[in-house]
Amino acid sequence: MASRQRRHPTLDDLADAVGVSRTTASNAFNRPDQLSEALRQEILHAAKRLGYTGPDPVARSLATRRVGAIAFMLDTGLSAAFSDPALSITLDALATEVDAEGHALLLLPGGDNGGPRAERVLTAQADLAVAYSLADDAPALHAVRDRGLPLVVIDQPHVPGAARVSTDDRGGAVAATRHLLGLGHRRFAVLSAQCLSEPRNTVLSVEEAMRSRFRDNRERLSGYVDTLAAAGIAAAEVPVFETSGASREQATQAAVALLTRRPRPTALLCMSDELALGALAAARLQALRVPADLSIVGFDDTPPAAWSEPALTTVRQDLGRKGAHAGQLALRLLAGKRPPSPVTLPVELVVRASTGPAPE
Amino acid sequence: MASRQRRHPTLDDLADAVGVSRTTASNAFNRPDQLSEALRQEILHAAKRLGYTGPDPVARSLATRRVGAIAFMLDTGLSAAFSDPALSITLDALATEVDAEGHALLLLPGGDNGGPRAERVLTAQADLAVAYSLADDAPALHAVRDRGLPLVVIDQPHVPGAARVSTDDRGGAVAATRHLLGLGHRRFAVLSAQCLSEPRNTVLSVEEAMRSRFRDNRERLSGYVDTLAAAGIAAAEVPVFETSGASREQATQAAVALLTRRPRPTALLCMSDELALGALAAARLQALRVPADLSIVGFDDTPPAAWSEPALTTVRQDLGRKGAHAGQLALRLLAGKRPPSPVTLPVELVVRASTGPAPE
DNA sequence: CAGCATCTCTTAAGCGCTTCAGATGACGCA
DNA sequence: TGCGTCATCTGAAGCGCTTAAGAGATGCTG
Numbered sequence: 001m002a003s004r005q006r007r008h009p010t011l012d013d014l015a016d017a018v019g020v021s022r023t024t025a026s027n028a029f030n031r032p033d034q035l036s037e038a039l040r041q042e043i044l045h046a047a048k049r050l051g052y053t054g055p056d057p058v059a060r061s062l063a064t065r066r067v068g069a070i071a072f073m074l075d076t077g078l079s080a081a082f083s084d085p086a087l088s089i090t091l092d093a094l095a096t097e098v099d100a101e102g103h104a105l106l107l108l109p110g111g112d113n114g115g116p117r118a119e120r121v122l123t124a125q126a127d128l129a130v131a132y133s134l135a136d137d138a139p140a141l142h143a144v145r146d147r148g149l150p151l152v153v154i155d156q157p158h159v160p161g162a163a164r165v166s167t168d169d170r171g172g173a174v175a176a177t178r179h180l181l182g183l184g185h186r187r188f189a190v191l192s193a194q195c196l197s198e199p200r201n202t203v204l205s206v207e208e209a210m211r212s213r214f215r216d217n218r219e220r221l222s223g224y225v226d227t228l229a230a231a232g233i234a235a236a237e238v239p240v241f242e243t244s245g246a247s248r249e250q251a252t253q254a255a256v257a258l259l260t261r262r263p264r265p266t267a268l269l270c271m272s273d274e275l276a277l278g279a280l281a282a283a284r285l286q287a288l289r290v291p292a293d294l295s296i297v298g299f300d301d302t303p304p305a306a307w308s309e310p311a312l313t314t315v316r317q318d319l320g321r322k323g324a325h326a327g328q329l330a331l332r333l334l335a336g337k338r339p340p341s342p343v344t345l346p347v348e349l350v351v352r353a354s355t356g357p358a359p360e
Numbered sequence: 361m362a363s364r365q366r367r368h369p370t371l372d373d374l375a376d377a378v379g380v381s382r383t384t385a386s387n388a389f390n391r392p393d394q395l396s397e398a399l400r401q402e403i404l405h406a407a408k409r410l411g412y413t414g415p416d417p418v419a420r421s422l423a424t425r426r427v428g429a430i431a432f433m434l435d436t437g438l439s440a441a442f443s444d445p446a447l448s449i450t451l452d453a454l455a456t457e458v459d460a461e462g463h464a465l466l467l468l469p470g471g472d473n474g475g476p477r478a479e480r481v482l483t484a485q486a487d488l489a490v491a492y493s494l495a496d497d498a499p500a501l502h503a504v505r506d507r508g509l510p511l512v513v514i515d516q517p518h519v520p521g522a523a524r525v526s527t528d529d530r531g532g533a534v535a536a537t538r539h540l541l542g543l544g545h546r547r548f549a550v551l552s553a554q555c556l557s558e559p560r561n562t563v564l565s566v567e568e569a570m571r572s573r574f575r576d577n578r579e580r581l582s583g584y585v586d587t588l589a590a591a592g593i594a595a596a597e598v599p600v601f602e603t604s605g606a607s608r609e610q611a612t613q614a615a616v617a618l619l620t621r622r623p624r625p626t627a628l629l630c631m632s633d634e635l636a637l638g639a640l641a642a643a644r645l646q647a648l649r650v651p652a653d654l655s656i657v658g659f660d661d662t663p664p665a666a667w668s669e670p671a672l673t674t675v676r677q678d679l680g681r682k683g684a685h686a687g688q689l690a691l692r693l694l695a696g697k698r699p700p701s702p703v704t705l706p707v708e709l710v711v712r713a714s715t716g717p718a719p720e
Numbered sequence: 721c722a723g724c725a726t727c728t729c730t731t732a733a734g735c736g737c738t739t740c741a742g743a744t745g746a747c748g749c750a
Numbered sequence: 751t752g753c754g755t756c757a758t759c760t761g762a763a764g765c766g767c768t769t770a771a772g773a774g775a776t777g778c779t780g
Contacts, residue, residue: 035759062737064738088438107464733769743758743760745758
């Protein structure tokens with residue numbers, strides 16, 4: 001009792017100090033209706049006096065079988081992930097939704113398997129997992145299933161038993177492509193973030209690119225390519241550049257490579273706004289005027305898309321709604337309900353200043 | 361035993377199935393040297409067969425008194441927080457550092473008290489807390505102390521018993537100001553993110569602004585103001601605009617307000633790159649040429665600072681190093697060591713294209 | 721062959737809490 | 751007076767795991 005660094009008091013210490021049972025002390029914190037208000041106050045005061053800050057979270061979790069945290073699984077490291085505002089917005093909306101019910105967010109960054117390591121998932125203290133655009137074959141997804149954790153997937157293929165929300169990626173890609181076709185463009189190129197296991201950082205054939213490990217990637221690409229095909233532009237004529245990573249600098253490099261090909265494309269279909277903004281920088285480097293010489297379309301409509309010079313034509317998705325919906329799905333699963341049928345959120349083409357009539 | 365949804369097997373189930381003690385089963389996972397390899401393999405196989413995915417994280421934590429997670433406390437919501445790349449970079453570096461030792465990150469977003477709610481902190485399952493630029497008086501900080509959680513603070517005042525890393529905010533502000541003075545500027549204005557409890561979204565006197573709840577804010581401001589004073593420019597002549605929030609749009613609005621004052625400032629000292637980039641947009645709106653009519657200096661040197669047109673003169677701080685250092689401090693505290701003496705990381709002025717000689 | 725170290729596995733005591741199933745007594749009502 | 755009710759509090763059985771201490775068995779040393 002005389003040790004300087006006294007161990008933190010426990011519920012038993014508190015109960016003893018007040019002279020009640022542990023149950024009663026516990027109830028003072030968790031079930032105020034189970035004891036008289038006077039006694040409760042006495043216990044609470046004693047707690048303050050002893051420096052007892054409430055039930056130990058871990059012990060409480062063991063007893064209640066609830067942690068109060070949701071694991072959020074990413075396919076990349078944090079820096080890469082958060083450099084895309086699309087994630088921030090989605091995550092914020094999700095967090096806001098679940099925070100109201102007392103759930104925090106446990107971040108599980110990805111390694112090089114298209115998601116967090118399985119072991120990370122198996123030892124994560126969480127009641128539920130959310131997968132955000134992981135690779136289809138990410139080991140983390142198996143780990144979640146093995147552990148029997150409820151799962152919400154965002155922008156991913158269906159996983160049995162999981163709740164799902166996704167975006168009309170294909171529809172957005174189709175709209176973007178039609179817009180450019182309508183402006184008279186015939187020479188297209190596609191800019192994609194890394195989508196194969198091994199980064200290639202080079203031009204892929206459409207066929208190769210369709211083996212992407214990411215569903216949203218495949219959906220967007222097929223939207224582009226099929227629409228072009230319907231307009232008589234063969235897939236073989238459409239270079240798809242896969243950057244290594246998804247950062248703006250990498251996109252700039254990639255776009256430079258695309259823009260120095262001959263014949264030079266007049267329209268760039270970019271799978272995200274970040275990639276498109278990188279392409280915009282590449283156009284500047286190449287002294288190409290946008291949209292006079294080159295049209296660029298992004299995807300997502302994140303805030304920077306509107307700030308750029310020229311402002312970006314892009315496919316808007318309601319990221320806040322997506323995150324909020326995912327949050328609601330999470331809460332539903334946590335309440336023991338069955339996953340509702342998957343939802344696909346609509347998109348909308350936003351025409352700004354980065355697209356114009358094809359040159360000549 | 362016939363229930364369809366069988367409860368997850370426990371270590372006891374596994375031990376029984378193999379016919380060993382629970383200890384031995386536990387050792388198969390945690391201390392391979394404590395049992396023969398043959399038996400270990402038998403146990404591991406049985407585990408796979410039973411669908412036992414390893415020790416329950418919560419129970420394990422209760423027994424070991426370790427959670428394997430670090431609580432990261434922010435002063436704002438996730439969206440606002442991550443819209444500043446400075447945080448992403450710092451957080452990524454921190455995560456990388458602690459991830460190697462098996463620690464995940466538990467995100468505790470802020471409310472309106474300059475940090476997360478105390479109750480969130482008290483119930484968070486974490487071994488340690490990291491405070492990132494919280495308000496000095498954030499209740500979360502008291503909660504951390506009450507709980508007896510080790511603490512690492514980033515860019516905050518000293519907290520007894522906590523480890524600390526911060527930036528030479530004042531030095532950076534001094535360098536930025538000297539640079540502009542050297543270019544002949546005499547009419548200055550300062551752009552600050554929200555720093556008082558109640559957002560004012562208006563011009564503050566320097567005296568008011570020095571009551572900011574955020575240390576980095578005060579340090580930067582004093583660096584600006586003192587340097588100007590030394591050059592004979594009184595604080596009273598320097599408007600300080602406090603935006604409501606820290607987003608680029610809010611910065612743009614604020615900068616417009618500053619730029620429509622008469623006499624118009626020729627130099628804008630911005631407390632972050634995001635604010636500076638917002639100011640750049642404001643200059644465009646006002647048809648002011650940068651740097652011919654107006655010079656703008658940012659702070660942090662995040663990637664977008666180099667992308668902007670014109671590229672931003674700014675104060676570089678090594679955010680990756682800051683995050684990594686914070687991570688190392690965290691690991692040190694977790695290892696039971698005492699916090700080393702606080703570290704202040706250096707900054708460096710990076711002159712790009714957004715600053716030039718004062719007009720006339 | 722006694723003595724001792726080593727390897728392998730077990731026993732049992734926690735970790736700090738929640739919660740079901742009572743126990744106790746006061747009170748109202750017939 | 752007897753009995754059901756209600757409010758209040760307690761006992762005890764977990765939640766699933768780790769780990770110090772120790773028990774046998776085996777092999778080695780002198």
